[in-house]
Amino acid sequence: MTQIIGVIGAGQLAKMLGEAAPDLDLNILALANDADPCAKNTVELMIGDEIDRQVISDFAQHVDVLTFEHEQIKTEIFHDLNVPIYPNVAAVRIAQNRDLEKNFLKDLDIPVPPFFVVNSLAELEAAVTKMDYPCVIKTIEGGYDGKGQKVLKQKTDLASIWRELKEAILIVEAWINFDREVSLVAVRAVNGDILFYPLSENLHRDGILRVSKAPYDDTKLQQLAEKYVTKISNKLDYVGVLTVEFFQCGEQLMANEMAPRVHNSGHWTIEGAQCSQFSNHLRAVSGKPLGSTKPKGYSAMINIIGQWPKQWEKVKNLSWLYLHDYAKASRVGRKLGHLTIVAATAQERDQKLQQVLDVLEL
Numbered sequence: 001m002t003q004i005i006g007v008i009g010a011g012q013l014a015k016m017l018g019e020a021a022p023d024l025d026l027n028i029l030a031l032a033n034d035a036d037p038c039a040k041n042t043v044e045l046m047i048g049d050e051i052d053r054q055v056i057s058d059f060a061q062h063v064d065v066l067t068f069e070h071e072q073i074k075t076e077i078f079h080d081l082n083v084p085i086y087p088n089v090a091a092v093r094i095a096q097n098r099d100l101e102k103n104f105l106k107d108l109d110i111p112v113p114p115f116f117v118v119n120s121l122a123e124l125e126a127a128v129t130k131m132d133y134p135c136v137i138k139t140i141e142g143g144y145d146g147k148g149q150k151v152l153k154q155k156t157d158l159a160s161i162w163r164e165l166k167e168a169i170l171i172v173e174a175w176i177n178f179d180r181e182v183s184l185v186a187v188r189a190v191n192g193d194i195l196f197y198p199l200s201e202n203l204h205r206d207g208i209l210r211v212s213k214a215p216y217d218d219t220k221l222q223q224l225a226e227k228y229v230t231k232i233s234n235k236l237d238y239v240g241v242l243t244v245e246f247f248q249c250g251e252q253l254m255a256n257e258m259a260p261r262v263h264n265s266g267h268w269t270i271e272g273a274q275c276s277q278f279s280n281h282l283r284a285v286s287g288k289p290l291g292s293t294k295p296k297g298y299s300a301m302i303n304i305i306g307q308w309p310k311q312w313e314k315v316k317n318l319s320w321l322y323l324h325d326y327a328k329a330s331r332v333g334r335k336l337g338h339l340t341i342v343a344a345t346a347q348e349r350d351q352k353l354q355q356v357l358d359v360l361e362l
């Protein structure tokens, strides 16, 4: 019998999971909030409100295993369902809350930026006086693509920031003057087998990922990142793809955050690795053997954000450029698709990447 993988969420990550499913003889049923989600052409859909316990327990009746395309879930409604949930709800809970996440990482002796959690305007003011500028204030839950964050470069009116960030629990974090940002995408099977993709180097603008390049060839850093992610995933008894974002400072890595799911910085693996992060996530949660995480060459991934580039016609026929169009309407800051380049050498990859960025004016 073909297994049915239930995915909470039906955006572009579910779409790409859906693209990987047929080769593995798996079916995907995704829970969508509306009838016209991004994933509609690659998965079966059930429409319902994912914060409704009744909807989740009905959904669970229709699937063999449950997984997530995003971590903004109400974890308490996922208890006592009669299907396996991978990754487990405790892991998702930690990854969705910056306070739990940073303390969890600290307890594992994984460096994180200095931080204070604050519950009131007075606590916010006290925390900021203990930090140097710049520092960054983040909501502890619900942020993505740099949303729910304020960078303070100098003394600023904190009352308005407190109001703007919805008077929620916040975290004040030291701004790290990193050399670069890297992420490690790992996949762990039910039996504890774990594989790692090579590190990806990530370039952000305005808090949003613009470009990822992989492999970031640095054996020592790769080993250090693998050591940290092994600790994290063993401690959580994690199953599926897990991504950890790091700030690299010299030979050190500082964990920024973790994502309990397939990740934008791993999209290059679709064309650029033997087995993609999407295929490996499905393999892990369905109990199939993991596939090779070896790269096929040197890849770069470019996010298309906000609107489709006007000069698109000029690059669309390049044989080495792969297009993923999420078929979403334009909107400021929205991820509409991505492009992947795979080349034989890092130099050739960088040259092709620059060519595409220049033509598209990105």
Ligand SMILES: Nc1ncnc2c1ncn2[C@@H]1O[C@H](COP(=O)(O)OP(=O)(O)OP(=O)(O)O)[C@@H](O)[C@H]1O
Pocket (backbone or CB within 6 Å): 113, 136, 143, 144, 145, 146, 147, 173, 174, 175, 176, 177, 181, 204, 207, 208, 209, 245, 256, 257
């Ligand atoms: N403490 C920091 N020091 C330096 N840069 C930071 C810091 N915190 C965040 N940034 C920058 O902002 C980006 C987004 O921050 P972060 O990853 O915390 O937010 P997010 O909204 O959860 O993002 P994501 O889309 O990855 O979920 C980081 O990748 C980094 O470029």
Ligand SMILES: [Mg+2]
Pocket (backbone or CB within 6 Å): 245, 256, 257
């Ligand atoms: Mg991030």
